[in-house]
Amino acid sequence: MSGRRVVVFPSVAELGPSLAQLVSSRAEKALSTGGSFSLGLSGGSLVSILGKELPAVPSLDCSKWLIGFCDERLVPFSDPESTYGLYKAFNTGEIPVFDMLLLGMGPDGHTCSLFPDHPLLQRVTMTLPTVNAAQCVVFVSTGGSKAPVLKQVLEGGEGPALPAALVAPRQGELFWLVDEPAAASLTSQMERPGPGAKL
Numbered sequence: 040m041s042g043r044r045v046v047v048f049p050s051v052a053e054l055g056p057s058l059a060q061l062v063s064s065r066a067e068k069a070l071s072t073g074g075s076f077s078l079g080l081s082g083g084s085l086v087s088i089l090g091k092e093l094p095a096v097p098s099l100d101c102s103k104w105l106i107g108f109c110d111e112r113l114v115p116f117s118d119p120e121s122t123y124g125l126y127k128a129f130n131t132g133e134i135p136v137f138d139m140l141l142l143g144m145g146p147d148g149h150t151c152s153l154f155p156d157h158p159l160l161q162r163v164t165m166t167l168p169t170v171n172a173a174q175c176v177v178f179v180s181t182g183g184s185k186a187p188v189l190k191q192v193l194e195g196g197e198g199p200a201l202p203a204a205l206v207a208p209r210q211g212e213l214f215w216l217v218d219e220p221a222a223a224s225l226t227s228q229m230e231r232p233g234p235g236a237k238l
């Protein structure tokens with residue numbers, strides 16, 4: 040891993056455009072070597088941020104993007120909502136290497152559908168070998184309800200490590216994009232970029 044970056048924004052309004060810029064810059068980098076840009080998306084609050092900010096990126100060309108889902112509710116492969124078809128592109132028998140994964144974190148420290156001490160019954164999810172093989176992993180975590188768990192995940196605490204704390208890409212980048220309410224209890228090193236700064 041090339042170092043974790045915890046980046047704090049005043050609010051989601053400032054975080055959103057920076058997230059879109061980060062996605063677009065990593066897409067440009069992946070596409071500059073030919074081929075495609077493989078992007079893993081999570082659900083939850085991330086969906087509305089991306090839905091608002093990605094279409095606002097000037098001349099964004101997604102035609103060579105390969106989109107996968109970091110987790111999903113369990114439906115049959117024949118269901119039109121199934122993500123299986125998208126993952127078939129990675130049918131190499133080896134762990135897929137995503138160019139970028141966008142992750143959320145629940146208040147219990149779960150990420151993807153990796154819950155602490157919980158059997159995976161009705162979810163399908165990426166697991167840590169795939170998450171930690173990615174080239175770039177970006178957590179987006181906002182709101183005061185995330186403050187206690189964010190502190191535990193980033194700065195440690197009692198008991199076993201929560202799933203989100205086990206995300207550490209072996210060779211890739213790791214970003215935590217958070218807003219001030221979520222960062223309220225943090226004391227470790229953080230960046231506070233000025234308006235329009237590129238990540």
Ligand SMILES: O=C1O[C@H](COP(=O)(O)O)[C@@H](O)[C@H](O)[C@H]1O
Pocket residue numbers: 081082083084085110111142143144145146149150151152179
């Ligand atoms: O259950 C889920 O929650 C997490 C976190 O969502 P958030 O709304 O608290 O940001 C999400 O990343 C995951 O995809 C979803 O299945």
